[in-house]
Amino acid sequence: MSNSPRSGAVAVIGRPNVGKSTLVNALVGAKISITSNRPQTTRHRLLGIATFPGGQLQLVDTPGIHGEQGKRSGKAMHRMMNRAARGALEGVDAALLVIEAGRWDDEDALAFDALRSAGLPVVLAVNQVDKAKDKAALLPFLAEVTRDRAFVAVHPVSALKRIGLDDLVKTLLGLMPEGEPAFGVDEITDKSQRFLAGELLREQLMRQLGAELPYATTVEVEKFEEEPSPKSGVLYRIDAVIWVERDGQKAIVIGKGGERLREIGRRAREQMERLFDAKVFLQTWVRVRAGWSDDEAALRTLGYRD
Template sequence: MTHPMHRAGHVAVIGRPNVGKSTLVNALVGAKVSIVSPRPQTTRHRLLGIATFPEGQLLLVDTPGIHREQKRAMNRLMNRAARGALEGVDAALLVVRAGQWDDEDTLAYDALKDAALPVILVVNQVDRVSDKSALLPYLAKVSEGRDFAGVHPISALKRSGLEALVKSVLAQLPEQPALYGEDEITDKSQRFLAGELVREQLMRQLGEELPYATTVEIERFVEEPSPKGVLLRIGAVIWVEREGQKLIVIGKGGERLREIGTKSRLQMERLFGSKVFLETWVRVREGWSDDEAALRAFGYND
């Protein structure tokens, strides 16, 4: 039944890399729609997370982190995707890390100010602040001279402070019925999500060695009936830029690639609720991350 004051709208989730934007989107949606890793710039695509509540629906646009360094085509494309997410949204969340504010936070705030949107400041990872008395002066300092529609200290990982945040965001959205069904959690296909889950394992396991030299292409995604429901047969190609990187991904005796495949498959089965048969291969395409045509062929767009 529709709530008498039901609100719904698009909300851009903006911030510099590695402040917990994807963790926040997943926490609000209540399911893993956006991959996370300790590495900055894990999120490379604009992605819609659909969070449905009795009183309204948040269509959360998760974005790559806004960053100054634009050495490669990949960085330029990610920045354009983040800024492009501000078009046609009703409000924005500026996510920062508790106790910190640097030039890239200012860069993200300025992009929002130029878009003339209501902006709610989300101060994430407050659970990591040992001296809680330092929070109030910090909040006062970052709010000074900046126009925020609300300020919310939260921990996305521990899901604390989210109820008040949701109420605050809904107040900025137009009164209208839900735009998606309550069982929908994202606008992305299972095929896309499968590729992201493999890439998440690459970022988690090879983040120190190959932080940004890998991408994933799903070559095969077939649903087959099985005695226990549906079996998904998925073929994933891991692309790297050099032959030496291929050896790192495969690992000694294929051990690393097997581990990446196993962990990816388990995550897929959890998300899709189906049995998954996953095959992975590693191939080389030199310089793909600095080649706009290659990036578009791999599904990156701005």
Template structure:
């Protein structure tokens, strides 16, 4: 007798910078969410589709839930990210609460409270266990994190090294309804290539300028066309605008003689070619739009809050 096929939506929730996007990518088996070492790298709600033996997990990756403290965390963009994270709980079948091994702070409790209010089964994912040298210290932490909290299961994992994921998948499938897969086996996200191109460019901005301009940049894809003329393989022609808020920030992005912008665009192009499996011609421009991160109308034109 074969096991029933299960499928459903799973929200991936947690405070900023605990590895939610790395976990989604590991489960999907492809890069659908960008990652960097800066909190709040993820700004949009994104669906990662993981087709596994016996089922399909529709993983809703979200910005980290955070308290609004100080000007930076109370901008329109950060309010939209909090709404996106909390809105991801609507209509899901289960949720993952992702925490960092050995740490539980106020924002972890905030994320847990949001899940408790949603009333869905929650699996606790203790990520980055590979960083814990003394494994004996992990058991007391797991007991402490679980005390007084009704988790459907608890799984220590290393998303980066893809350890502990098989057992996690099995626990998730058991929580999902019996139904056919909503997406094809070759589908990995609900986002367009155009959207993913913008995210891959923004990832390089976060990685290379995170210490100087952690949240002052965003990306808008102005053109995205397929070119097969006179070629045996497809070429994607992509035009992207990097938006900043001040002229001084524009100079930082461009760098001396344009060197920094060339490096950012080159690394982003290589990531695009890897993901799209074709050649990419990428053109980039840097423009100033004062106060875009605290202007809800501007954010909507740039693709936020959708």
């Protein structure tokens, strides 16, 4: 590989809940994609910009590709997330297929088939190797997964513990075309602070609400204003609506005496202040919009795109 800088786009693909967003955050060096232990946490296509001495990777984080058995939200949401994931394969230079160490199922195969159909060079990242109880079983697992499947390279990694990431970056940069970085060294995403604020609030809904309720919630930021602050330099005033589909869900999100909503807002505000490096004043409301997750027109007004 020559010493010329390389710059290109990589689609990060995989079934839900394998750690795609955690891996993108680790490579970017900042939290731009929200995470939780629930499938379908990522609902939007999001660009993470990772700049290294040898070049730049534009990492397209995607919703998990899933079949009918993986569906939790409305049918329209399910279709839109699958289209967003598959649409990420257009115009990229390579794909990174992320799987969980020790597990390969029908949805992993579905993701691989989508990549093979797109004709992209595919790198396999076997994530969560730090959690593998039987390390000796990892080699036969890798042999089975790679049999009859053409991968440019295979990298056992732990996104959470940052294991194996340097070698992964070297491989990915080697697949990129020569060229100057498309973004500045300080840029980490193509999404606005307004978008990121809404996602950080939705992350707390995913983490703090039980059972199926998080899949019936979404966030709309109605106001995002910046003003000078004598203490922190900048203060962001943010008004956000948490949409649910039924009155009973609204009561659960608010909690007894508003306690749960206050806790959700507090944790989201702390995450925003950490990411924006500024003081945040956050106000939240919970409103009902019946059937929003199964209405493509409603989804588009709420900021969802293919």
